[in-house]
Amino acid sequence: MSPRGVDLGLHSLEAKLLWGAVLLLSLLMATVTVVVEQRQRDAIVGEFDRRGEVLARNLAAISLGPLLLYNFTVLEQNAARVASEDDVVYAIVLDADGKVAAHSRRPERIGISLTGDVHERAARAESLLVQQTVAADTQESLYDFSLPVEIDGQKWGTVRVGLTKRRMDEAIRRTRLELGLLALGTLVLGGVVAAVVARRIAGPVRELEHRAAAIARGELDQRIEPTTFDEIGRLAIAFNHMAAQLLQQRSALEEVHFELQRRFQELADVKSYTDSIVNSLTNGIITVDLEGRVVTLNPAAELLTGFFAGEAGRRYCTEVFGLTPEIGDILMETLASRAPIGNVPLTLRRRNGSGLPVELSTAPLKGGDGKDLGAVGILRDLTVVRQLESQLRRSDRLAAVGTLAA
Missing domain, CATH: 3.30.450.20 (PAS domain)
Structure with a gap:
């Protein structure tokens, strides 16, 4: 009607x-x-x-x-x-x-x-x-x-x-x-x-x-024309004022929404860029939260440890790296001391039982406002380094034998 x-x-x-x-x-x-x-x-x-x-x-x-x-x-x-x-x-x-x-x-x-x-x-x-x-x-x-x-x-x-x-x-x-x-x-x-x-x-x-x-x-473009000067007329004026305020607020919210979308897209681009960098690294990256739960594993870390990020996520690092307890201990020590620990050589016991020489460096993770977020660990595969060292030692022995023979 x-x-x-x-x-x-x-x-x-x-x-x-x-x-x-x-x-x-x-x-x-x-x-x-x-x-x-x-x-x-x-x-x-x-x-x-x-x-x-x-x-x-x-x-x-x-x-x-x-x-x-x-x-x-x-x-x-x-x-x-x-x-x-x-x-x-x-x-x-x-x-x-x-x-x-x-x-x-x-x-x-x-x-x-x-x-x-x-x-x-x-x-x-x-x-x-x-x-x-x-x-x-x-x-x-x-x-x-x-x-x-x-x-x-x-x-x-x-x-x-x-x-x-x-x-x-x-x-x-x-x-x-x-x-x-x-x-x-x-x-x-x-x-x-x-x-x-x-x-x-x-x-x-x-x-x-x-x-x-x-x-x-x-x-929100609705308006009522006041026809009287009594309470009904004042109600119409108040309604028009309310509708105008709502229209202004919606315009402001739309502007804020567009700005948030733009910034969200920028953050998404930055995250995608950062993820691409992390995923392309040959070193394994492990992050844990303040309670020591695993948050992320990059593909290199998955390859080194034999664990997938999906199955390791939200589990304690001491549980995930139970075969190599040194990794969990160093990460928890970094969380407790809020200080980095660098270049710790150790043997990583992989999921299949094989050992792999690695070097572990850890550092605290902080947000943009300086708030503690957790810790990050970097695993560097030392297999090639150990092979080069072995070849160098063999070369040194051969050189020594040649010198003695002369």
């Missing part, structure tokens, strides 16, 4: 920011909706209760005189007038005995006592009483407001007003719907804003990820 693309994977930074913001906004809107809906509902119910109380008190006020005068016609007119108000299901006036004196819907019940818990509690009410009930004929849910009619503390009757809950419930449902739509709109708008903000935050981070991956592949 390109750095500018949208990644809604659950593990992406943009998705986490987006879903986190949406979840937080959802919880906030749910809380606000519940609180506002409850307060709106309480306000609607409170307004409904106040209206029912006002209607009941109004009916009680206009029914006081007719109750005292037992003017049932006026009571019926008052009940009918109140019942004509919106949401009023019925208006009832009870006399002091709890019997119906006026009924807006059921005039045939005048003169009888209504039975049932709601009716009985309404007839016994000593103050405003609000009850929730259901209309017997329509099964409609309603509130019954009962208020006693009193003069000087004496109860002369009771008025009852029944208000339907239909319009109140519709108002509550409408309020809930409006709050739900408002919450949904706010959530959608908040989600869009959260997506934009998440993209603005995650976009540079995603681009930084791709650039960092390119640097990991060795593409």
Whole structure:
């Protein structure tokens, strides 16, 4: 996916920011909706209760005189007038005995006592009483407001007003719907804003990820254009500085690498040149380390001793030259004394058991910084020298015999 693309994977930074913001906004809107809906509902119910109380008190006020005068016609007119108000299901006036004196819907019940818990509690009410009930004929849910009619503390009757809950419930449902739509709109708008903000935050981070991956592949010419002056912008500047430093360091390392390669080649050439010289010598060259282990044998030394460099390497010189212990002793003495020993004649016992006259010279080996590395021994074959000496002695004897004969 390109750095500018949208990644809604659950593990992406943009998705986490987006879903986190949406979840937080959802919880906030749910809380606000519940609180506002409850307060709106309480306000609607409170307004409904106040209206029912006002209607009941109004009916009680206009029914006081007719109750005292037992003017049932006026009571019926008052009940009918109140019942004509919106949401009023019925208006009832009870006399002091709890019997119906006026009924807006059921005039045939005048003169009888209504039975049932709601009716009985309404007839016994000593103050405003609000009850929730259901209309017997329509099964409609309603509130019954009962208020006693009193003069000087004496109860002369009771008025009852029944208000339907239909319009109140519709108002509550409408309020809930409006709050739900408002919450949904706010959530959608908040989600869009959260997506934009998440993209603005995650976009540079995603681009930084791709650039960092390119640097990991060795593409050190990566740069990020800062688009803001906040932490993201400063991060882009720091990334560019880091990439530039890495590019400079790689260039410096490449230069050092080329220089090391050149010097290594020079050392290889010198070593090859030195090895060629050592291998071309007719004298045997033996080198040992500080512990007396054989390091190298040149071809001449292999020919003289009968040992190959591969089998003698890393073995103690006293072990390799066990048939000629003088060689090992002289090499170890050179290591101990750090002083050269020259021209020691001895008979080299070869691997096949034959003897060979040689001359051994040793010297300490030191590095370029003067550090001790070991010792070197030079074996010179004296076979030809011994033959020449033998011929010279024979010539001398023959000359002496000739002189005596003369």
